Amino acid sequence: MSTEVVGLGRRRFLNTAALTGLTLGVAACNDKPETAPAASGPSAAAPAAHASSATHLKPGELDTYYGIWSGGHTGDMRILGLPSGREIHRIPCFVPDALVGWGLTNESKAVMGTKPDGSLRYTVADTHHTHASYKDGNYDGRYAWINDKINSRIARVRLDYFVCDKITELPNVQGFHGIFPDKADPVDPAINYTTRVFCGAEFAIPLPNNGGDINNPEKYRSMFTCVDAESMEVRWQVLIDGNCDLTATSYDGKLAATNQYNIENGVHYEDMMSSERDACLFFNIARIEEAVKAGKFKTVGTSKVPVVDGTRESNKDPKTALVAYVSVPKNPHGVNASPDAKYFICAGKLSPTATVIELSKVLDWFDGKLPELDKAIVAEVEIGLGPLHTAFDGRGNAYTTLFLDSQVVKWNVDAAIKFHAGDKTAKYVVDRLDVHYQPGHINASQSETRAADGKYLAVGCKFSKDRFLPVGPLHPENEQIIDISGDKMVLLADHPVRGEPHDFIIFKRDLLKPKQVYDINDFPLAIKDSKESGVTRNGKKVTVKITSQAPAFSLREFTVKKGDEVTLILTNLDKIEDLTHGFAIPKYNVNFIVNPLETKSVTFMADQPGIFWCYCTHFCHALHLEMRTRMIVEA
Numbered sequence: 079m080s081t082e083v084v085g086l087g088r089r090r091f092l093n094t095a096a097l098t099g100l101t102l103g104v105a106a107c108n109d110k111p112e113t114a115p116a117a118s119g120p121s122a123a124a125p126a127a128h129a130s131s132a133t134h135l136k137p138g139e140l141d142t143y144y145g146i147w148s149g150g151h152t153g154d155m156r157i158l159g160l161p162s163g164r165e166i167h168r169i170p171c172f173v174p175d176a177l178v179g180w181g182l183t184n185e186s187k188a189v190m191g192t193k194p195d196g197s198l199r200y201t202v203a204d205t206h207h208t209h210a211s212y213k214d215g216n217y218d219g220r221y222a223w224i225n226d227k228i229n230s231r232i233a234r235v236r237l238d239y240f241v242c243d244k245i246t247e248l249p250n251v252q253g254f255h256g257i258f259p260d261k262a263d264p265v266d267p268a269i270n271y272t273t274r275v276f277c278g279a280e281f282a283i284p285l286p287n288n289g290g291d292i293n294n295p296e297k298y299r300s301m302f303t304c305v306d307a308e309s310m311e312v313r314w315q316v317l318i319d320g321n322c323d324l325t326a327t328s329y330d331g332k333l334a335a336t337n338q339y340n341i342e343n344g345v346h347y348e349d350m351m352s353s354e355r356d357a358c359l360f361f362n363i364a365r366i367e368e369a370v371k372a373g374k375f376k377t378v379g380t381s382k383v384p385v386v387d388g389t390r391e392s393n394k395d396p397k398t399a400l401v402a403y404v405s406v407p408k409n410p411h412g413v414n415a416s417p418d419a420k421y422f423i424c425a426g427k428l429s430p431t432a433t434v435i436e437l438s439k440v441l442d443w444f445d446g447k448l449p450e451l452d453k454a455i456v457a458e459v460e461i462g463l464g465p466l467h468t469a470f471d472g473r474g475n476a477y478t479t480l481f482l483d484s485q486v487v488k489w490n491v492d493a494a495i496k497f498h499a500g501d502k503t504a505k506y507v508v509d510r511l512d513v514h515y516q517p518g519h520i521n522a523s524q525s526e527t528r529a530a531d532g533k534y535l536a537v538g539c540k541f542s543k544d545r546f547l548p549v550g551p552l553h554p555e556n557e558q559i560i561d562i563s564g565d566k567m568v569l570l571a572d573h574p575v576r577g578e579p580h581d582f583i584i585f586k587r588d589l590l591k592p593k594q595v596y597d598i599n600d601f602p603l604a605i606k607d608s609k610e611s612g613v614t615r616n617g618k619k620v621t622v623k624i625t626s627q628a629p630a631f632s633l634r635e636f637t638v639k640k641g642d643e644v645t646l647i648l649t650n651l652d653k654i655e656d657l658t659h660g661f662a663i664p665k666y667n668v669n670f671i672v673n674p675l676e677t678k679s680v681t682f683m684a685d686q687p688g689i690f691w692c693y694c695t696h697f698c699h700a701l702h703l704e705m706r707t708r709m710i711v712e713a
């Protein structure tokens with residue numbers, strides 16, 4: 079805190095800050111007079127004068143943070159700029175996208191997966207959680223991953239081009255929900271970056287799920303899955319008791335965890351809530367991989383993936399256990415790793431508590447040095463109703479969403495530990511802020527890295543009710559941005575978002591260096607010279623090669639015959655930034671775009687004779703409307 083602000087009223091200081099163009103970072107003012115006592119009512123959240131200057135960027139100004147957002151049951155990934163909250167990009171992965179031609183081009187279909195007849199295997203998805211690859215405890219800008227809960231798929235997005243390049247369907251599971259990359263190798267310290275991604279499966283199913291055991295719910299099982307970050311192949315799975323929900327990983331690579339709300343293995347709603355305590359499962363990654371190496375696994379059904387035994391019965395001896403079941407209160411939800419690398423925090427959901435688990439103690443248990451596993455719980459404190467997810471500011475504070483209270487509670491982790499240890503004077507709740515309404519996900523700038531910077535907090539509010547102009551029965555969600563640089567949280571902005579984002583991450587913009595023009599050599603089908611354009615025939619199979627260079631396609635027209643199977647390959651030879659072309663074929667349901675130096679292809683049956691004006695759909699030039707070619711289909 080800068081000394082000259084002491085003694086100024088908070089409002090006056092904030093005004094001063096805005097006038098002098100100070101950034102939010104210096105608003106860490108703790109002028110006591112207007113600060114409500116800790117743990118009292120919610121912050122008034124009057125929009126501070128500096129608020130608009132932070133979230134409203136002037137024309138031409140750029141955001142200072144990237145946000146990667148999941149799109150929920152629209153099945154996409156979204157890129158936002160923060161603090162403005164502007165949506166900059168949507169990245170199709172699991173479901174078709176009409177702008178890009180995702181799900182229509184041969185290249186995207188190969189990533190998405192097809193049935194034997196060439197049609198897409200899936201056209202729906204439900205993305206919840208997205209996380210990016212790490213190096214040295216911070217994002218390294220290589221990849222982001224996102225889950226599809228409906229079809230249990232994991233997609234990888236290359237962060238150099240912001241495109242999805244691989245999708246893997248997980249075997250033996252349903253309801254793949256939590257996802258988290260590791261941050262280091264558990265054994266080799268030289269590997270201080272992400273090489274695995276962990277996936278938690280929420281729904282238990284019969285194994286194998288091929289029609290047997292339908293009426294034996296007690297045989298239904300869930301698994302925790304490890305996917306290789308590079309190859310995207312499934313490395314191994316762990317059979318567990320109960321289910322998996324959200325997932326977290328330790329900074330040293332030794333532990334991964336999943337929260338579990340269905341310790342009961344209930345099939346019906348009521349059964350899943352009968353136990354007073356559920357669990358947070360800790361996976362000993364090094365031991366699991368040793369077991370796989372030693373051949374101590376089985377496989378299930380047609381899947382070749384090694385499955386190790388992580389059930390309670392087989393993991394009682396700490397010295398050999400692969401999995402540790404720490405008990406946490408009733409039906410927990412999020413589990414989040416603190417940026418100091420010491421704790422995982424489980425949010426209570428049905429319990430009004432947060433549970434702080436100390437990782438070194440969990441490791442002690444695995445080493446036989448902690449007789450009682452639950453002694454790894456160093457705090458279990460009341461924070462409010464319906465805790466779901468937790469973010470961090472890097473200054474020892476946690477921010478947890480309270481779904482039922484419609485609040486964010488800011489609480490101090492060390493104070494909570496002291497309180498739990500018996501110091502009833504320890505005031506761990508620092509602040510509360512009303513949000514609008516029913517918040518689920520929450521994340522702060524750099525929160526899930528060692529570089530948590532405590533500047534901005536975004537809150538995904540599941541209901542927006544009265545916050546925006548009414549647009550009929552379907553309301554947008556309300557993503558709120560909060561300044562957390564000071565003692566009190568300050569609500570900065572509301573943003574309507576199309577349903578329904580779940581999780582997101584926010585990180586400094588200089589961690590990414592996206593490329594804006596492709597390398598033509600990345601595309602095996604690239605047409606490097608417009609002179610290679612033309613039509614070649616092989617029986618009924620016809621290949622049309624065409625290039626684009628504003629404002630014209632290389633072919634003014636091309637001719638095929640009714641009954642041909644046509645593969646059209648288009649390379650955009652324009653190499654300047656922002657010069658994208660589109661290619662649409664009327665009546666043939668074809669439309670896709672090609673970015674600078676990108677190549678794409680489509681395959682279709684020429685089943686309708688006639689003249690079809692293929693045109694550029696992406697505005698590229700003053701003569702964009704003239705940018706056409708004529709497809710002649712002879713009868």
Ligand code: RUQ
Nearest residue numbers: 206518519580581
């Ligand atoms: S879960 S609201 Cu799918 Cu993200 Cu917690």
Ligand code: CUA
Nearest residue numbers: 659694696698
């Ligand atoms: Cu090319 Cu519009």
Ligand code: CA
Nearest residue numbers: 339350351409
């Ligand atoms: Ca339960």
